[in-house]
Amino acid sequence: MTDQNPATVVLTGATSGIGAAAAQLLAGSARRLIVHGPEPASAVRPLLDRLRSAGQAEVVYVPADFDRLDDVVALADHVTGTTDQVDVLINNAGRPGAPQRRCSSDGYEATLQTNYLAAVLLTERLLPLVPGTGRVVHVASATHLSTTFDLDDPQLRRRYEPTTAYARSKLALVAHAVREAAHIRPGIVSVHPGVVATSLLHAMFAVRGEPASRGGENVVAAALRADVPSGAYLDERQVAEPAGQVRDATFREDLHRLTTKLLGPWLHRAS
Template sequence: MSSASSTPPWNVQRLPRAYGSAFLVTGGNAGIGYFVAEQLSATGATVVLGSRSPAKAEVAMASIRAHVPDARVRAVRLDLADLSSLQAVVESLEVDCLDAVVHNAGVALDDPPRKETRDGHELMFGTNHLGHFALTQWLMPLLSAAPAARVVTVGSFAAKSERLNLDDLQSRKDYEPKRTYGRSKLAQMYFGVELDRRLHTVGSTVASVVVHPGGALDSLTPSRPPIHVRTTGARLSTAPAALLVQGKHAGAWPAVRAVLDPAVRGGQMWGPRVFGLRGEPRRETVWNHLADTSVAARLWDTSCDMTGVDPGAIPG
C-alpha cells in the first residue's frame, strides 16, 4: 500500500483493490457483518465468513456472489461460545497468512433469564468478548505472517454510556440484558485498544483498530433477501430516523475502512462522521473511559485467566 499522503480521499463507493489479500469476518452471514463481507468482497480479496450456521453462511455467500461478480468468498463454522473449538477453526482457514480479521459476531439478548456458554461464562460476555479474545490468540501466527495485518474490533455506540464492573464481569449480581450487552461490547473495545498497546510493545507488525457502526437499523438497510427484506411500510415508518441514524450497510463502513485504508493506524477508533451515529467513517477520539489503562490491564489479566490464552504475547 502507498503512503497515506499519496492516497486519494476515502470514498465508500470506490474501495481500493485488495487482490491477494485474505480477510476473516466473524458473524459475516447477517447484519453489519454481512455488509462488511460484501463490501470487502468487492475489492477482489478472499473473504472468509465465520458463522455458527453453515446453512446461513451458504445463503450469505450466494447473496454476496449475486451482488459481487466473481466474489472470492467462502465460510468456516465458527462458534465463539465454545472456546475449545477455536484452534481447529483457525486450522480450517487454509490460508498461509491473514491480512485482517473483523471481530464482528455477537449475541444480543433482549430478555432474561441469564444464559451461559458451554464454558460457563455469561453468554454475551463469553461470546462477544472472550470468544474474540481467544480467537485472536489462535489467529496471531497467520496475522503475523502478513506484511501489516489488522485486527478490527467492532464495538457499539451503546458501550459509550456503560462502565465495566471488574468484580462482576459475568453479570452474576447485576444482570440486565441490554446493559450486559453494552458492557460486553465495551469489554471488546477495551480489548482492541489494549491489544494494540501490547502488540506494539513486543514489536509486532499487527495493528489493532476499534470501530463502531453508530446507529444502524434494519429498516434503513437495503434488502438482501432472504437474509434481510426491507418492506415498504418499514421504510416509510422510519424515514425520519434517517436524519439521525443509518442502515447496516453504512454501519459497515468504519470496519471496512479500518481494514483497507493505509492511513488508519493501530490504537485508533473509527465511527460514523455525524455525531458518531451516521455518515461516512472518520477517526474519533478514543472515549475517555476506554483510555483507562488500569481498567484495560485488569480486564486483560482476567480474560487470560478465563480463556487460558494471551493474544498479545506473540511477537510479529
C-alpha cells in the first residue's frame, strides 16, 4: 500500500461514529466509496448527501444486517457487481456486547458474529478483488489485551459478560490479521482507533472518550500509510504488541480452523 488516494474503498459500519468520520475523510480522496450500514438508505440519506458533497467520490450505499450471514454474502456480491477491484477494505462494523447473551439469526453468539465472523466472511468473499498492493483493515480494540479466547467455549455458553464478549471478538480480529498476513498477498492490519465517544463505547464503559473524528483519522491512516507492515497491530498510529494469545501461532491456527468450520456454509454460497 502506498500513501496515495485509493481508487475504490469498501467501508463497513459507515453510518455512525468512527465509521461515519472515516467515510467523510475517504469521500474526499477515493474515486469510489462503497459504504455499508444496517439501516435502509432512506434512513441515512443526510449522511450520504454529506459524503457526496465532500469530494468527487462516487458513493454507493449497501445496507446489510450482520446478524444474518446471508446479508454479508449479499453485500459481497453487491460489491462484486459494482467494481472489479477493491483497493481498501475496512472492516469497521461492530456492536457492543449485549447486556444478556443472545444469539444471531444464524445461532452464533451475536457479538462474535457481528464483530468477527462477518468481517472474516466479507474479507474472504472480497479477497479476489483486492490487488497485492491493496490493504484490509480490521478495526479492533485495545480491550483485546484484557481477555483470552476460549476455543472450547467460543459461544460463551458457560460464562457470559458483555465486555468479555466484545473484547474477545476483537482479539479474534487481531489474531486473524496476524495469521492472514502470512497467507494473502494484500496487506492486512488491525487498529485500535482510540477511546472514542461513540454509542458503542458508552454502552459498555463509563468513560467520555475523544471525538469520533480522531478515531476516523486513525482508521484512515491504518488504511493508507505505506510504512505499516502487513500483520501489524496499531494502537492508534503506533505499531504495538498485541495480546500474548495473538502471538501464539498454535492459537491462531486453531482459531482459523474453528472460524472456517463456523463459516463453512457461507464461504462459497451464492446470494
